[in-house]
Amino acid sequence: MSGAQADRPRRPTVSVVVPVRDDAAHLRACLALLGVQSRRVDEVVVVDNGSRDHSADVARAAGARVVVQPVPGIPAAASAGYDAARGDLILRCDADSRPAPDWVERICAVLESAPEVAGVTGPPRFVDRVGVQGRVREVLHTLGYRWCAGAAAASVPLWGSNFGLRAAAWRDVREQVERVDPLVHDDLDLSFCLALSGRHPVVHVPTLRMGASGRGFTSAAARRRQLRMAVATLRRNWAVLSPGQRWVRRLGRRAG
Structure with missing residues (x-):
């Protein structure tokens, strides 16, 4: 190995975590797109969250590593995948995400070029919402989540279907996240x-769009469930520290 090669920083290894439950068809399409990324990933971890279909078989056939998490719900499945x-x-x-060919490369480029950044996220592009009405709903959902959730947390919120995070940041907060309540x-x-940790800033990249299904917002019942989940999440975290206190801490760190 030459001296120049020895001095070159090691390229970070990359894992992609995909929780799934009874979504084999969507998962197959997602894994196919992850397999043709401009920057190859080192592993894909598919978390089987109690599937009764052949999602796990689809994952193994695509070369993914399957982790079984029988506790129902995305909090349990996602945490198991990160662990x-x-x-x-x-x-x-x-599973219903549709990553662009440069999705991995773009996230890694941000994290590799900005060591102070712990995470990077971007907005959705709902592939099953067509026409003007569909696009208006997409924009309203995207802006509503980004600004309302950002104000509630006094930070840039991650969108679960489209983000990258340093493993070291996950290890710092893994004992604080909710792992059971679906x-x-x-x-x-x-x-x-x-x-809350104060050490792990997240950046939002508006052009880092992820194709996804809007099925979670297509019915009144689904929207009510999303609202109940938002309320439960806010209650849990505001019980630790109120939004006002969170903003005081954030502004204090900036001033310091």
């Missing part, structure tokens, strides 16, 4: 915990 990930960088998407938004809860 199992071996990479220096942990990227997260969902009515907690895992991504927002993780955002609260990262912000």
Whole structure:
């Protein structure tokens, strides 16, 4: 090995975590897109959250490592995936995500070029919402989550279907996140915990869009469930520190 090669920093290893439950068809499409990324990942960890279909078989056939998490709910599944990930960088998407060919490369570029940044996230692009009405709903959802959740947490919120995080940051907060309650938004809860630590800033990249299904918002019942989950997540984290106190801490850190 030459001296120049020896002095070159080691390239971070990358894990992609994909929770799944009874979503084999969507998972197959997602894993196919992860397999043709411009920056190859070191592993894909699929967390089987009690699937009754052949999701786990689909994952293994695509070369993914399957982790079984029988406790129902995304908080349990996502946490199990992050715990199992071996990479220096942990990227997260969902079974119904449709990552662009440069998705991995773009997230890694941000984290590699900015060592002070712990996480990077971007907005959704709902592939099953067409027409003007569909796009308006997409924009309203995206802006509503980013600004309302950001104000609640006094930080940039992660969107669970589209983010990357340093494994070291996850290890710092893994004991604080909710792992059991399925009515907690895992991504927002993780955002609260990262912000509370004061050491793990997250950046939002508006052009880092992720294709995803909007099925979680298509019915009144689904929207009511999303609202109940938001309330449960806010209650859990505001019981630790109120939003006003969170903003005082954030502004104090900036002033310091």
